[in-house]
Amino acid sequence: MKKSNIRILLMVMLYCIGLREAVTGVLQLLGLAESLNASYSVTGSFYNPGPYACCLALVFPVALRDANLSDNKLQKLTGWTMALFCAILIPVTMSRTAIAACGIGGIIAMSDRLNLRRLSKGRLLALGIMCVIIAGGIYIVKKNSADGRLLMWKVAVQAAMEVPLTGVGWSDVAGTYGEAQEQYFASGKGSEQEIMVADAPEYVFNEYLQIAIAYGPLAAAGVIVMIA
Incomplete structure (x- = not known):
């Protein structure tokens, strides 16, 4: 009974956060509220x-499961409402991570109904092809942004491998990254596309690499182990 009550409480909290963010997003989309950026x-x-x-992507799988599998009418209506909000708002943000999370989370949430273990090889192949097409579409929509991220991560890995075991400190990450990027292009390894998307970011847009440069590769490995 206690476990059931805790689950209900967590579900209510999750939906309250999700619905609040969804309503705020819809108002911003309609021009009735200003965004913070x-x-x-x-x-x-x-x-x-x-x-x-x-x-929103954290709430989407839960909402999708409730919308399709719940026997409670209120829970089912809330699930459909939240899932619809997510389906509208997440593509507007063009967040690749959130779109991928919704896809994976949605498949897991609906695994009982989809019965993935009993899918034929043909359907599994079609599902795989569809995932590749979606992934390609996500890349093409923001190609320059994706290429910029890949360049940053490539250079950041190089920088992380060269820093001391204790790292360079959080405030010196940008400078260390800048020097590593300069060395990368000076070596002639950079492509024309990489030259076009190169920037001088203050953040490498990857927390693990940021930690590896700031506090050393061992600290980043420790964080990964702790999360796992």
């Missing part, structure tokens, strides 16, 4: 649309 139309209560979309 002038560069983006929809950010919810966040400054950046990426974390906002990922917040």
Whole structure:
């Protein structure tokens, strides 16, 4: 009984957060509320649309499961409402991570109904092809952004491998990354596309690499082990 009550409490909290963010996003999308970042139309209560979309993506699998499998009418209606909000708002943010999370989470949430273990080889192949097409579409929609991220991660790995075991400190990550990027292009390894998308970011947009440069590769490995 206690476990059931805790689950209900967590579900209510999750839906309250999700619905609040979804309503805020819809108001921003309709121009009835201002986003917290002038560069983006929809950010919810966040400054950046990426974390906002990922917040909604946390709720989407739960909502999708309730919408399709719940016997409670109120829970079913709430699930459909939340899933619809997510389906509208997440593509607007163009967050690749959130879209991928919704896809994977949605498949897991619906695994009982989809009965993936009994799918024929043909259907599994079709599902695989569809996933590749979606992944390619996500890449093409924001190609320059994706190429920029890949360049940053490539250079950041190089920088992380060269820093001391204790790292360089959080405040020196940007400088260390800048020097590593300079060395990368000076070596002639950079392609024309990489030259076009190169920037001088203050953040490498990957927490593990950021930690590896700031506090050393062992600290990043420790964080990964702790999360796992």
